[in-house]
Amino acid sequence: MEKAHIPCQFPGIFEKVNKGDLVLFDDGKIEGIIQSVKKNSFEVLITRAAEKGVKLKAEKGMNFPNTNLGISGLTPKDKEDLAFVAKHADIINFSFVNSKKDVQELLSELKKLEAYEKLGIILKIETKFAFDNLEEILLEAMQVKKVGVMIARGDLAVETGWQEIGQVQHELLSICGAAHIPVIWATQVLENLWQKTDYRPDQKLQMWSLL
Structure with a gap:
């Protein structure tokens, strides 16, 4: 049977990954282990998927939770956009921050x-690296007055493991609370709770104030 092939748009990915690294596709729906790495490709052995099979559609994400891909928080395009943001916005949402160096750059x-x-x-x-480096990230960011944290539960669950996300988010909330840093609990958590429960509007406001 012919092996399936999919593209990966991240430049230099083949220089970063190693044999034995974990790979997750489509928010962890498919899991695999890298078996070999070549100059322009790597081979993955699929170790977990739905019992009846699952289709990997176009433009779905890939995660490498145990691999340091060396991604900087700011891309060249981000730096261009910052000039516009500085003139017209009040808040910057800084994605893919992994270390204090990323904060220093911003x-x-x-x-x-x-x-x-x-x-x-x-x-x-x-990301797992952002969680591991949270204290130094916060200490660097707290040089400015207005700083907050967004917990991206879906992405973090893929990176750290669904079985660990409860403890991970609890630690994040505790550390940010100790530092008096406001937290946004993301990934449609509140919407999902609202859809499953008969909340009144005043109850929803109370829930927001607790997070």
Whole structure:
């Protein structure tokens, strides 16, 4: 039987991954282990999928939770967009922050744009590396007055494991609470709760205030 082939758009991915690395497709619906790595490809042995099979549709994500891909929080396009953001926005949502170096880079760019004290920053915690480096990330970001954290539960669950997400989010909330940093609990959690339960509007407001 012919082996399936799929593209990966991340540049330099074949230099980052190694044999034995875990690979997750489509938010963890399919799981595999890298068996071999070549110059322009790597081979994956699928170790978990739905019992009756699952189709991997186009433009679905790939996660490498145990692999340091060296992704910087700011892309060249982000740096271009920051000039517009600094003039017209109040808050920046900073995705794929993985280390204090990423925060330093953002703050450096904001200083160049004379927006260091103007803009609030929301740090989106969505990778295992961001969770592991949370304390140093927060300490670096707290140089500015207005800083918050977004817990991206879906992405974090894929990265850290669904069986661990309860403990992971509890630790995140505890650390941010100790640092007096406001937290956004993301990935449609509140919407899902509302759809399953007969909440009144005043009850929903109370729930928001607790998070």
